[in-house]
Amino acid sequence: MANLTGNRRQILTATAAFAGLGLFSSRSFAGNMTPQKITSLPLEDVRLLPSPYKTALDVNHTYLVTLEPDRFLHNFRKGAGLKPKAEAYGGWENDTIAGHSLGHYLSAISLMYAQTGDPVLKQRAAYVIEELALIQGAQGDGYVAGFLRKRKDGTIVDGKEIFPEIMAGDIRSAGFDLNGCWVPFYNWHKLYSGLFDAQSLCGLDKAIPVAVSLGGYIDKVFAALSDAQVQEVLNCEHGGINDSFAELYQRTNDPRWLKLSERLYHHKVLDSLVAQQDKLANIHSNTNIPKVLGLARLYDVTGKADYHTAAAFFWERVTKHHSFVIGGNGDREYFFEPDTISKHITEATCEHCATYNMMKLTRDLYRWSPDAAYFDYFERAHLNHVMAQQNPKTGMFSYMTPLFTGAARGFSSADDNWTCCHGTGMESHAKHAESIYWQTADTLFVNLYIPSTAKWAARGASLRLDTGYPYNGAIKLSLTTLRRPARFKLGLRVPGWAKSAALKVNGKSVEAARDNGYLIVDRVWKAGDSLALNLPMDLRIEPTADNPGVVALLRGPMVMAADLASVDDDYKATDPALVGNDLLAGFAPVAIEKAEFKTVGIGRPGELKIVPFYSQWERRSAVYFKAFNEAAWKVEEAAFLTEQARQRDLAARSVDVMHLGEMQAERDHNLESDVSWPGTYRGRNGRDARSGGFMSFTMKVKPGPLVMQATYWGDDRCDFDILIDGQLLTNVSHKTPMKPGEFFDEQYPVPEALTQGKTEVTIKLVPKEGRSTAMVFDILLFTAAPAGVTA
Structure with a gap:
């Protein structure tokens, strides 16, 4: 996570302008605005006025106060040999990814402290940091983590056990799993973000020694590896760990961390972005966006053109060719072929974490080349996805925002459904004010029309933004106080969708300069002056x-x-x-x-x-x-x-569906396999098992006759058995092409005897000797159709 206020975003003058078109605008990024330092007003200087955004903030504030730090710290203390003070939360906090929510929580309460000034939140952040320092002392080597490790025999142990293996060259890296631990470096990235936010937003400098000590442990792990072995480790989702160490370098000026950050560069994904090649189809969306955020941070630090190129190209491709109308991306968490939205309108679109990270990348690009078109995307995603992700009645968060007709949004629970999107949801709804106002040396820009008040400290000014936006386009910006009359510029964003824009100063129409999507008024201002903009909403x-x-x-x-x-x-x-x-x-x-x-x-x-x-x-x-x-x-x-x-x-009639070859689906369905590999064909993920191997996974069942449906590619040949709880269901044998050039489904009736009295079964696909399953894409279990009805 990257907070974008205060010290955490040391703004550098852009050295290269991003060329391209806005996602929802035809205007060019080229303009007369000279690249310059631009920052958002500090979060502590902006306060929301009544609106749906303030409701979301207030509901989240109430929820954050109810959470208990000691429950997040359960595994951290236990792993260090200290007695936990409270039981762990549920959901992912009871899995091998345990501990990731502490970083989200630390970021969320730091953001909310800056947004509200609630001293309870700062006290809790300080307590968490004190506990982490205590835990590091008990560990004795800088290590601090809450994640766990599942051994091959199924035993669950502290996650620290995997690192001596990795340092010895025993690296077993898959998409979400590293030596039996679920995404440990992703987990640490969240913790680092929380520590940095606590320092920037709460002034808790004790966070940095914790970050440095942990960095020493992590650096020792990677120092034992060759460059090829580092890449093998990075094949497991690692969040923006490169971003973490680039930021640690910014905060400490120790070149050790910059060197480590640049070494944690995932060539498999990032090289194609540097080359401006869109190879995003069938890679996990939120696994890769944070890597690009790390490149953006490295560009800030080093000025290397390749980092800028990759970040800008990635943003352009994702926002203009891989995103849905609400600004989210991904089908079942994966990118798909560019410009194929109509084929991916499903129940599993738009993971919140992915949009949360794309909005952060948007802010980075805007800093380098401030153009209103970036906020055409940001606003769309913020209003239509982020605001959709929290139910204001309960304060709970959705994981996906489904765009499939008739689908329901599923929301988390307060204690027992901790996922990544629950964590980023706590953060997103603690910072609705962070991107409204932006400043340069002589200009204040308004990018989001969210009712609010603000202090522009550089000019000794207080402002008030009144609007019914997005329900109506009447916008009024008032200078409520001003130290003394002064000449400066006020710039209001004209969205790319607006057919016209009427501007008035103190009730009188004015002609304003147009620059990169803004109407800019340059005059001597005094307290009580106001600027009004009217945007027709067609x-x-x-x-x-x-x-x-x-x-x-x-x-x-x-x-x-x-x-x-x-x-x-x-x-x-x-x-x-x-x-x-x-x-x-x-x-x-x-x-x-x-x-x-x-x-x-x-x-x-x-x-x-x-x-x-x-x-x-x-x-x-x-x-x-x-x-x-x-x-x-x-x-x-x-x-x-x-x-x-x-x-x-x-x-x-669907009971359960297994999307083979997809990391999250395979983990959710407890996939086990041998001599088996995931793959992609014609834009679809799947998995095959070869001679001597197998793949097995659990699926839900319900009473009554069921049908299993499997999806294949019509040219493939295969010969394998399907077993349910060890009993043969059927043999699948395609010795000649079944439907050349297309995907097709086969259905197999499931005898009630195989599912009677059960809520879950294990499906196992076993190839015949010398044969394979070929690629199997989806397995669907559904209730049998009534007599005379065809599925």
């Missing part, structure tokens, strides 16, 4: 790049959605479509102050209520719609409705 349709017949609806910065049903009600209806020769003419306002509309004559199979997507926390939505003109609808209607009904029926 509805517009945004088609997907790969299929103009799949569209989303937006109003100003806000993604709109069809309100379908309560999450308490099953959704079994046909997916809605839009039909008309002029679709925009078919939306009528219902309650414009709440951005509510209805379709008139264009909704299929019926008219639709249209509302802001982000606020559908406890409602089912449709975000993407199939769109047809009248002639095309007549041709497509029958096939469209039939296929939608088939897919909906299958989804309704």
Whole structure:
């Protein structure tokens, strides 16, 4: 995690301007603005006024105060031979990734302290740091961690056990697993971020000795390895550990940490970005974004052009070619082929952590080349994804934000569902004010129109921002106090979607300079002056790049959605479509102050209520719609409705699905394998097992007849057995191409005797001698269709 205020973001003058187009704007990044130092106002100098953003902040503040530091510290103390003071939290805190939440918590309470001034939060941050120093003393070598290790015999032990093995060259690195420990360096990256935030935002300098001592231990581990072995370790998700050591160098000026940071460069992923090649398809999104954040930090420190090139290219490709309409990315946490959004609108889109990190990268790029187009993306992601991720009624967080029609957002629990996105959620909703205001030596820029007050210390000014944004486009910026009349510039962002922008100073229309997406007023200001901007918020349709017949609806910065049903009600209806020769003419306002509309004559199979997507926390939505003109609808209607009904029926009867070849899915389903490898073909992840090997995994079952469906590539040949809890279900033998050039599904009835009385079974795929399973992509278990109905 990277906080972007105060000492933590030492802003450097940009040496190279990012060239390209804004994600949702046609204007160029080239402009007259000279690259210069630009910083966001410190978080402690901005306070939110009533709005949905302040509600999210307040709810999160209340939640953070209820959390107990000693529960996060449970494994840290236990591993050092000290008695834990409280039981550990649940979820991932009861797995081998245990301990990662402490770093998120330390960042969140530090951010919230800066945002609110609540002294309880600073006291807790100080307590955590004191405990970490005590634990390091008990360890005796700088080591401090909460993660665990699962041995081959299944025994769970302290994670420190893996490092002598690694130093000896015994490195067993997979996507999420390193010698039986779940992402230990990712875990440490979170801890480092928390320590740095505690120093920057709470003034707790004791955090740095803890960071330095831990760095000494980590440096010793890598010093024992060859460069090739370092790369092998880095094949396991390691977060932004390169970012951690670049920042430690910034804080200590010790070149040891810069050297280590640059050594932790993952060639397999980052070299292609330096070469400006998009090879993102089928790699895990949030595994790789933090590595790029590390390059951005290294560019700040070293000025090396390759680091800038890679970071800028990555951002451009992700935001413009791999992102959904709400600004999130990833299907089941993975990037997919560029410009194929319409093929990936599923129940598992948009992991929050990935957007949280992309927004941090956006801030870095903006610092180097301040252009309003960066905030077209930032605002979209912030409003439509981050604000959708927290349920303000409960304060809890979603992992994915599903864009599949009718899907429900699943939210975490306060104690027992600790995941990565629960951690980043605590942080995201502690810093809604961090990116509103930005300053240079002579200009204050407003990038986000979130109601707030601010102190501009450099000018001795206090400001107030009043707006009903994003529900209406009336924006007023007032200078409530000013030390003395002075000449400076105020710049208001004109979003790329805005067709016009009317500006007034003290109630009178003015002509303002236009520069890189801003209207800038340069004059002598005095206390009481105000600047007003009005942005018309028109509805517009945004088609997907790969299929103009799949569209989303937006109003100003806000993604709109069809309100379908309560999450308490099953959704079994046909997916809605839009039909008309002029679709925009078919939306009528219902309650414009709440951005509510209805379709008139264009909704299929019926008219639709249209509302802001982000606020559908406890409602089912449709975000993407199939769109047809009248002639095309007549041709497509029958096939469209039939296929939608088939897919909906299958989804309704689904019991469990296993996406083979995907790290998170394989971990969730307890994959075990031998002589077996994950792979990718035609944009889909899968796994095969060769002669002498196997792959097995657990899946949920329910009473009654079930069907197993497996997905294959039509040209592959295979010969293997499928077993359920050790009993043969069927033999799969494809000795000739089954469906050349396409994926296909096969279904196998599951006898009730194999699942009776069980809630979970183990599926095992075992190739015949000299044969393989070939690539198997997905395994789906669903209830058998009633007699006479085809799945």
